[in-house]
Structure formats: structure tokens, C-alpha cells
Amino acid sequence: METKLLKGIPVRDAVLAELKAKMARAPRLPGLAVVLVGEDPASAVYVRHKEKGCEEVGFHHVTHRLPADTSETALLALIAELNHDQAIDGILVQLPLPDGLNENRILMAVSPEKDVDGFHPVNLGRLVAGEPGFVPCTPKGILRLLAHYRIPLAGRNVVVVGRSVIVGRPLSLLLSLKRDDANATVTMCHSGTKDLTAVTRAADVVIAAIGVPKMLGRDAVGTGAVVVDVGINRIDAPERKSGTRLVGDVDFAELMGHAGAMTPVPGGVGPMTIAMLLENTWEAMCRAEDWDDGT
Numbered sequence: 197m198e199t200k201l202l203k204g205i206p207v208r209d210a211v212l213a214e215l216k217a218k219m220a221r222a223p224r225l226p227g228l229a230v231v232l233v234g235e236d237p238a239s240a241v242y243v244r245h246k247e248k249g250c251e252e253v254g255f256h257h258v259t260h261r262l263p264a265d266t267s268e269t270a271l272l273a274l275i276a277e278l279n280h281d282q283a284i285d286g287i288l289v290q291l292p293l294p295d296g297l298n299e300n301r302i303l304m305a306v307s308p309e310k311d312v313d314g315f316h317p318v319n320l321g322r323l324v325a326g327e328p329g330f331v332p333c334t335p336k337g338i339l340r341l342l343a344h345y346r347i348p349l350a351g352r353n354v355v356v357v358g359r360s361v362i363v364g365r366p367l368s369l370l371l372s373l374k375r376d377d378a379n380a381t382v383t384m385c386h387s388g389t390k391d392l393t394a395v396t397r398a399a400d401v402v403i404a405a406i407g408v409p410k411m412l413g414r415d416a417v418g419t420g421a422v423v424v425d426v427g428i429n430r431i432d433a434p435e436r437k438s439g440t441r442l443v444g445d446v447d448f449a450e451l452m453g454h455a456g457a458m459t460p461v462p463g464g465v466g467p468m469t470i471a472m473l474l475e476n477t478w479e480a481m482c483r484a485e486d487w488d489d490g491t
């Protein structure tokens with residue numbers, strides 16, 4: 197069986213092109229503030245990608261790089277300042293935060309109207325209720341990617357492996373909404389799931405958001421099923437000059453020729469996450485300005 201690759205970069209490019217076209221009519225520049233605390237190398241790479249995305253579409257952006265020993269009081273003061281900054285429409289606190297900082301308390305401090313990551317309980321509540329709000333970028337990007345490649349979800353059996361508040365849980369909620377691009381029958385799995393392989397093998401669509409390199413192989417996926425790999429794991433690769441490479445949560449080589457369609461890592465879900473962050477920032481500006489962008 198030929199496995200169709202669901203590449204994220206062309207879809208990301210289309211989203212960015214649409215934003216650039218809208219920018220020509222914008223009342224002002226949308227603004228994104230990114231807060232990076234500490235020296236986590238993966239976080240530093242993600243933040244650079246976000247800065248590059250802003251530059252590509254011409255958004256105003258500011259990155260606050262703070263030392264790992266920043267106090268919670270100082271971080272909360274910065275967020276309060278950004279909440280009141282009229283040039284800033286979106287605030288993103290890069291996770292994970294260093295030990296000693298209470299992630300929940302920090303995320304709760306971001307104004308829900310500037311919470312372009314969609315992690316504030318107000319926005320998560322809006323998602324549960326099916327009300328408009330900011331939807332977390334990775335789940336939103338996965339739905340957009342599947343819609344672009346015309347992968348139907350309505351009525352299909354979708355299994356999400358992972359229940360994090362960032363990916364698995366909001367994604368499961370989103371997939372279950374009564375909307376044309378969702379309406380799936382959703383099963384959310386986790387480390388307590390019994391016989392995970394049997395559950396995933398019965399799925400029409402398997403979405404892996406686990407954080408374990410190459411965990412799902414051929415035995416865990418039915419022939420012809422659609423596979424979305426959210427995982428980004430750096431593993432040793434002595435054959436490479438850098439000594440490492442990125443792999444997902446599914447065994448890409450094993451699933452080639454077995455899955456009906458599959459996202460690559462890198463170049464699948466990752467680029468969609470950034471595109472949705474920019475789209476959410478655009479939407480935040482439109483709401484702040486009470487601007488109808490015609491979509």
C-alpha cells in the first residue's frame with residue numbers, strides 16, 4: 197500500500213500567505229510577546245521558530261528572555277505589564293518553566309483575551325462548551341492539516357494516545373465537537389490504558405502525542421489507517437554530523453507502506469503549530485480592534 201505523506205509545510209505556507217494578504221488591510225500590526233525563562237535548548241529552538249514566523253508575516257513581536265532563577269513575582273509582574281500593553285495581542289509563555297515556578301499560576305495570569313496558546317482555563321472551558329475562544333495551537337493545527345488533505349473525521353473512530361492539557365485532551369475535545377471538520381468518535385488513551393495496541397489497531401485515525409520515540413509500530417496500526425505523529429523526540433544518531441536526529445512517537449519506517457496516510461517528523465504537525473499561533477494572534481488583534489476580517 198502506498199502511504200500518502202501529510203506534509204505540514206505547504207499547509208503552513210498557505211496559512212501564512214492568507215495572513216499576509218489580510219495584513220494589507222489590517223487596522224494595525226498584530227503583536228505577539230513570547231516569554232522564555234531559562235536555557236532549555238529545545239524551548240530556545242521553538243521560540244526562534246515563532247520569532248521567524250512573526251517576521252515572515254510582518255507581525256510586531258517581542259521576546260523576553262529571562263534567567264532560570266527568575267522569581268514567580270517578577271514573572272507575574274511581566275505578564276501583568278503585557279496584559280496591559282496595547283501593542284501586544286498575544287502572550288505566550290514557553291513551557292516547560294524551570295522548577296520552582298508554578299506553571300498553572302503563571303498560565304492563569306495571562307489575560308484570556310491574549311491567551312493565544314489557549315491554555316487558560318477560560319479558553320479550555322470555551323472549548324468544552326463549543327464556544328468561540330482560543331483553541332490550543334497543536335490540536336487546531338492537526339484539524340486544519342487533516343481538513344486540507346480531505347481526511348474525513350465525521351463518524352470515524354479516532355484514537356488519541358496522550359492526555360496532556362497541551363495536546364491530547366484539548367485535541368480529543370476538539371475532535372468530538374459537532375462540526376463539519378470534526379464529529380469523530382474519540383477514544384483518549386494514556387499510560388493507564390489496558391491493551392493499548394488493541395485499541396489503536398481498531399482505529400481509523402491514530403494520533404500519537406506521547407513523547408516516547410517510535411512507540412507505535414506496525415502492530416499498533418490497522419492496515420490503511422491514518423496516522424498523525426505529534427511527537428518530537430531527539431535521539432542519538434552517530435551517523436550524523438550533529439550526532440542526533442528528530443523522530444516522532446510512531447515508527448515511521450515500519451508504517452511506510454502500511455498506513456494509508458501519515459504525517460512526517462519533522463515537517464508534519466510542527467509547522468502547523470506555528471501557523472496556528474500566528475492565526476490566533478491575528479484573531480486576538482481583530483477582537484481587540486473589533487475588526488471584521490471577512491472570514
Ligand code: NAP
Pocket residue numbers: 334357358359360361362363364385386387388389392405406407408426427428429465466467469
Ligand atoms: P506529556 O505532557 O508528557 O504527555 C504525554 C502523554 O502520553 C501522557 O498523557 C501520558 O500518559 C501518555 N503516555 C506516556 N507514555 C505512555 C505509554 N507508554 N502508553 C500510553 N500513554 C503514554 O507530553 P505532551 O506535551 O502532550 O507532548 C507529547 C509529544 O508531542 C512530545 O514528543 C512533544 O515534544 C510533542 N509535541 C509536539 C508539538 C508539535 O508542535 N509538533 C507540540 C507539543 C508537543 P499519562 O497521562 O498517564 O502520564
